[in-house]
Amino acid sequence: MQNFVHLLPKSEKKRPETIQELGFLNMSYPTIEIACEKAIAADADELIVVPVFLFSAINIKHEIPKILDSLTKKYPEITIKMTKTFGFDPEIIALAKEKILQTNINFTNSEAVLLVGLGSERDNEPASRLYSVSQLLESQLHLPVFHSEIKGEPCYPTKLEQLVTRFEKIYILPYFLFTGAHVVAIDQERLHLQKLYPNCETVLCESFHYHPLLEQAILHKISELVD
Numbered sequence: 001m002q003n004f005v006h007l008l009p010k011s012e013k014k015r016p017e018t019i020q021e022l023g024f025l026n027m028s029y030p031t032i033e034i035a036c037e038k039a040i041a042a043d044a045d046e047l048i049v050v051p052v053f054l055f056s057a058i059n060i061k062h063e064i065p066k067i068l069d070s071l072t073k074k075y076p077e078i079t080i081k082m083t084k085t086f087g088f089d090p091e092i093i094a095l096a097k098e099k100i101l102q103t104n105i106n107f108t109n110s111e112a113v114l115l116v117g118l119g120s121e122r123d124n125e126p127a128s129r130l131y132s133v134s135q136l137l138e139s140q141l142h143l144p145v146f147h148s149e150i151k152g153e154p155c156y157p158t159k160l161e162q163l164v165t166r167f168e169k170i171y172i173l174p175y176f177l178f179t180g181a182h183v184v185a186i187d188q189e190r191l192h193l194q195k196l197y198p199n200c201e202t203v204l205c206e207s208f209h210y211h212p213l214l215e216q217a218i219l220h221k222i223s224e225l226v227d
Contacts, residue, residue: 045078089217
C-alpha cells in the first residue's frame with residue numbers, strides 16, 4: 001500500500017488534472033468509493049479511474065465496474081471512465097527484461113527464465129497474458145522463458161519442479177508490482193526445491209516496485225483514454 005502512496009505524487013505531477021485521489025480495494029483506506037466522492041466534492045465533473053494492475057481479472061472485470069456503476073447511478077451528471085490494465089505494455093516488458101538482466105544472467109543453453117504471476121482460478125486471462133509476455137521475452141532474451149501462477153494453472157511449484165530437473169539455472173521473475181506475501185511464498189518454494197535439487201541453481205529476481213517505466217506505462221494508459 002505504501003508503494004502506491006509514493007507512486008501517486010510522482011505520476012500526478014506529469015498530468016494536467018488538478019484533482020487526483022488514491023483509492024484501494026480489499027478494505028484498505030481510502031476505498032475507491034471514498035476517493036471518487038472526494039474528487040466529486042472537489043468539483044470534478046469527469047473521473048478517470050486508473051486500475052494499477054498488470055492484468056485484468058475478477059476485480060477489474062467485476063468488482064471495480066460494480067463500484068463505478070453504483071457511483072454513476074448516484075451521480076448521473078458525472079462522467080466516469082476506466083483505463084485498461086498495462087501488464088502487456090512495452091514499458092512493462094522492458095521493465096521485466098531489466099529485472100532479469102540485473103541478475104547478471106549468463107545466457108547459456110542450460111539456463112531458463114520462469115515468470116510467476118498471481119493468476120485466477122476463475123479467469124484464464126491472466127495466464128494467457130503472462131504466456132504472451134513469456135513469448136515476447138523469449139524472443140528478446142534468446143532463452144527459454146516459461147510462465148506459471150500462484151493461483152490457477154500452470155501452478156508455480158509444479159512448473160518450477162519440472163524446470164529444475166531440466167536446467168542448471170533458473171531465473172524466477174515475480175510478475176508483481178510490489179514485493180509482498182506472494183513473493184515470500186515464491187522464495188520459500190524456491191529454497192525448498194533448491195535443497196531437493198542442488199544441481200540446479202535458482203535465482204529470484206526483484207519484483208517491479210516503483211520505476212520510471214512503471215510510471216510511463218500508467219501515464220500511457222491515461223493518455224490512451226483521455227487524449
